[in-house]
Structure formats: C-alpha cells, structure tokens
Amino acid sequence: MTDVLAYSPDEAGLSPSLHPDYRSTVDRSPRQPLIVIPPTLTEATGPSAWDRLMVGPSGIDLTAQHAGVPQGQRIIVSGRVLDDRARPVANTVIEIWQANAAGRYIHSADNWDAPLDPNFTGAGRVVTDDEGRYSYVTIRPGAYPWGNHKNAWRPGHIHLSLLGPAFATRLVTQMYFPDDPLIEIDPIANAIPMPARQRMVGRFDIKSTKPAWALGYLFDIVLKGRDETPFEDHHHDD
Amino acid sequence: MTIEIAPEIPVEDRETAPRIDNQDPAIFGQTPWQTVGPFFHYGLPWKGGADLVGKSDMGARTDLFGEEHYLLNLSSPTGTPEGDVIEIAGRVLDAKGVPILDAMIEIWQANAAGRYASVDDPRDAVPIDPHFIGFGRASVDPDGIYRFRTIRPGRVPGPRNTLQAPHLAVSVFGRGIIKRLATRLYFAGGEGNDDDPVLAAVPLDRRETLIAHQQDDGRWWFDIRLQGEAETVFFAV
Numbered sequence: 474m475t476d477v478l479a480y481s482p483d484e485a486g487l488s489p490s491l492h493p494d495y496r497s498t499v500d501r502s503p504r505q506p507l508i509v510i511p512p513t514l515t516e517a518t519g520p521s522a523w524d525r526l527m528v529g530p531s532g533i534d535l536t537a538q539h540a541g542v543p544q545g546q547r548i549i550v551s552g553r554v555l556d557d558r559a560r561p562v563a564n565t566v567i568e569i570w571q572a573n574a575a576g577r578y579i580h581s582a583d584n585w586d587a588p589l590d591p592n593f594t595g596a597g598r599v600v601t602d603d604e605g606r607y608s609y610v611t612i613r614p615g616a617y618p619w620g621n622h623k624n625a626w627r628p629g630h631i632h633l634s635l636l637g638p639a640f641a642t643r644l645v646t647q648m649y650f651p652d653d654p655l656i657e658i659d660p661i662a663n664a665i666p667m668p669a670r671q672r673m674v675g676r677f678d679i680k681s682t683k684p685a686w687a688l689g690y691l692f693d694i695v696l697k698g699r700d701e702t703p704f705e706d707h708h709h710d711d
Numbered sequence: 712m713t714i715e716i717a718p719e720i721p722v723e724d725r726e727t728a729p730r731i732d733n734q735d736p737a738i739f740g741q742t743p744w745q746t747v748g749p750f751f752h753y754g755l756p757w758k759g760g761a762d763l764v765g766k767s768d769m770g771a772r773t774d775l776f777g778e779e780h781y782l783l784n785l786s787s788p789t790g791t792p793e794g795d796v797i798e799i800a801g802r803v804l805d806a807k808g809v810p811i812l813d814a815m816i817e818i819w820q821a822n823a824a825g826r827y828a829s830v831d832d833p834r835d836a837v838p839i840d841p842h843f844i845g846f847g848r849a850s851v852d853p854d855g856i857y858r859f860r861t862i863r864p865g866r867v868p869g870p871r872n873t874l875q876a877p878h879l880a881v882s883v884f885g886r887g888i889i890k891r892l893a894t895r896l897y898f899a900g901g902e903g904n905d906d907d908p909v910l911a912a913v914p915l916d917r918r919e920t921l922i923a924h925q926q927d928d929g930r931w932w933f934d935i936r937l938q939g940e941a942e943t944v945f946f947a948v
C-alpha cells in the first residue's frame with residue numbers, strides 16, 4: 474500500500490474562477506462546485522526531471538538575450554519559493570514572461586501600437602536553490618491597455634508559472650509593483666480579495682538594489698504544503 | 712529666532728518604511744492565482760512539449776512570434792518509452808460551446824508500468840522508464856484543438872487497497888481562466904473504470920465528461936466543457 478501525503482486545499486475564497494468584472498471569466502468558469510477527491514499518488518507527485526524537457530536557455534538575465542541592451546528600467550527580482558508552512562521549496566522551476574518597458578508583448582496578437590524592443594523578448598526561466606532562493610534580472614514592464622471595459626489598463630506585471638513538487642502545487646500568478654495606482658482598479662488583480670491581493674505586490678528593496686545598475690524588488694512565492702502525517706492509515710501489505 | 716533642524720537619517724541607513732505587501736508576515740499565505748492571459752504562447756509552451764514519445768515540434772505556436780524570439784527548443788527524449796503509443800486530442804469549449812483559441816493544456820501521467828517519474832513515488836518495485844517523463848504541455852492550435860502524443864499509462868494505486876484505472880491528470884489554462892482547472896482523462900472501456908476510487912467520487916450522471924473515446928483514426932478524443940450542458944467535472948486538488 475502506498476501512503477499519500479495530501480497537499481493543503483486552496484485557501485478558502487482565495488482565487489475564484491468567476492469574477493464578472495473580468496469579463497472573460499463569465500463564459501469560461503465552471504458553475505458546478507469542484508469535486509473533492511481522496512488523495513492519490515497522481516496529485517501528490519510531479520515531474521522531477523522537468524529539466525530534461527524544458528531544454529531552452531535558462532535566461533536568468535532577460536536583458537542579455539539579444540545583441541543590445543533593452544529600453545527601460547533594469548530591475549533585479551529576488552526572493553524565495555516557500556510552502557504554506559514557510560518551508561523552502563528547492564530545485565523548482567519558475568517560468569517568467571512579460572511585456573517590455575512600453576507595455577508591449579512580442580506576441581503577434583498584441584496589437585497595441587506601443588513600440589516593440591528588438592533587444593527584449595521578455596521570457597526566461599530560473600530554478601530555486603537548496604534554500605528555495607531565486608533571482609533574475611529584467612526590465613520593469615510597462616502598463617498596457619486591454620479591451621475589458623472603457624479605458625481599461627493593466628498595471629505593470631510579470632507573469633510567473635511554477636510547477637512545484639507535485640501536480641497539486643501548480644501555480645500561475647502575476648507580480649505587481651508597489652508604486653502602481655492601477656492595481657486597485659484592475660479587475661484581474663481585484664479578483665483576489667484583500668488583503669491577500671497584496672501578496673502579489675512586490676516590495677522595493679534598497680539592499681538588493683545595485684548601485685548605478687538596477688533597482689531591487691523582493692517577491693516570495695508561496696505554494697501549497699502538506700502535513701507530515703499521512704492521510705491514510707499505515708498499511709504494509711504490498 | 713532659532714531654527715529646529717530635524718535629526719538626519721544617517722545616509723548609510725536610508726531605507727523605505729514597511730508596507731502591507733508581499734514581504735509582510737501579517738498576510739503570509741498561499742500566493743493567489745492569476746490568469747495566463749492571452750500572450751503566454753512565447754513564455755510557456757515549448758517545441759515538443761506535447762510529444763512525450765519522440766522529437767517533434769508538437770505543442771508550440773511559433774506562428775505567433777518572430778523567429779528571433781524563439782526560446783523553445785525541441786524536447787529531448789533519450790529513447791523510445793515502453794508501452795502503447797497513443798494520440799490524444801480535443802477542444803476547450805466555453806459556455807456557448809465555442810472552442811477557445813487561447814487555451815493551454817498540461818498532462819501528468821504514469822508510465823506504461825504505472826510508475827510516476829517523481830521522487831515522491833516511493834514504489835521501488837515498479838520500474839521507472841528512463842525514456843518517459845510523463846509531463847506535457849500543449850497550446851491549442853488555430854482551430855482550437857490541442858493534441859498530445861504519449862503512452863497509455865498503466866494503473867497506479869489509489870487510497871487504501873484500491874487500484875486506479877488508467878488516467879491522465881489534466882490542467883486547463885487560458886485567458887479568462889483565473890485558476891487552473893484540474894480534471895482527469897480516462898479511457899472508454901479502460902480496465903478498472905467501474906471501480907476507480909476517483910470516478911466513484913463523481914456523480915454517476917457526470918462521469919461521462921471524464922471519458923475519452925477512440926475515433927476511427929485511432930485518436931482518443933477528449934473535449935473539455937468549461938460550463939453549460941455536460942460541464943466537465945473539475946476537481947479540488
């Protein structure tokens with residue numbers, strides 16, 4: 474018999490599927506309640522050898538992927554990946570993508586007329602160390618308009634995707650900046666109730682700011698954790 | 712007249728004041744989810760990410776950004792995995808039954824012997840396949856269809872003394888999807904479907920939404936309905 478340690482459930486009310494102010498959720502969110510299932514190996518395991526699949530460049534400096542230096546404010550984002558018991562999550566991959574300093578994505582479906590930057594792609598990947606720490610260098614992304622409502626602008630944000638150790642710990646989120654007044658009127662950020670919304674707002678940090686080079690921001694990412702005791706009784710019959 | 716001069720902050724010690732933000736211990740907890748948005752195609756999928764068997768460009772949408780921005784290398788399977796090669800395809804449909812064009816699917820599954828390529832699968836007696844990772848990612852194509860090439864998984868244990876039927880764990884992402892929707896794909900006629908411990912937690916009249924059916928061309932078809940009639944079952948995981 475295989476004992477399975479179950480991961481925490483989603484924090485109650487944290488990330489709803491339906492938030493009508495973000496219009497696209499109305500036709501794309503389920504109406505039936507999520508079904509709770511017993512913990513199984515399927516959800517408690519995850520790809521340990523992702524590095525054999527994602528074989529692209531690691532890209533911890535998004536400002537050094539092209540011949541020249543990109544436009545905009547250079548920043549260093551660093552922090553830790555932790556579980557919800559504040560234990561470090563080591564050797565986990567963080568995938569990063571974002572708009573350029575003018576708020577434009579290289580994606581062909583982004584038809585805003587802000588300039589593209591030939592020296593900036595805006596995609597990269599970092600892996601946490603043994604203490605869950607990570608750091609990457611990029612350009613502070615600009616705000617951009619979108620079609621959700623009249624005069625709608627997304628606050629500057631960096632998209633982040635984490636696998637974590639298991640299927641159950643998967644997380645995709647966005648990091649925001651502390652001096653941005655657009656956050657409080659953004660329907661996507663506002664899908665998350667206060668004060669948990671502020672967990673997605675990084676902190677400016679003078680200590681990790683490099684003199685005459687780049688501003689530092691701190692951002693810790695917290696995944697689901699699990700208890701030490703198995704959900705099931707111990708069986709040793711196989 | 713005397714002028715009061717405020718004591719200066721020593722220049723070396725100038726720091727910003729604490730704020731209610733990511734670093735505030737008072738609001739520590741799970742990081743909330745946010746949508747992948749419409750522009751994830753150059754950040755997440757990689758060439759070959761949807762091909763768990765061999766080298767190909769399945770899964771990426773390199774038509775959506777310039778070649779100078781490719782960060783997506785071909786996946787690098789080290790050899791051919793054991794088991795029956797299968798192809799899985801389907802659509803992600805919104806409340807009106809319209810296929811979503813900016814969706815992304817991930818799969819996680821056991822190998823043909825029923826073992827996960829994970830340090831958290833403790834069963835030494837069940838062999839790991841050195842050529843099979845069991846994780847894949849596919850963006851839907853311009854027609855709204857996702858597809859994977861993979862191996863039909865073996866059975867893995869469930870809670871207590873149960874055995875799960877062959878299945879894939881499936882995650883659905885997309886614009887307008889704030890939080891990943893987690894579901895499962897089972898195979899029509901699959902061994903053990905009738906007493907699978909997870910299917911047993913699903914009301915009888917909704918189980919069909921979790922069953923893929925084999926088409927005449929051999930592909931296993933699995934549509935995911937986000938809402939409306941025959942809404943797919945999604946799990947709290």
Ligand SMILES: [Fe+3]
Binds near residue numbers: 627632748750
């Ligand atoms: Fe965005």
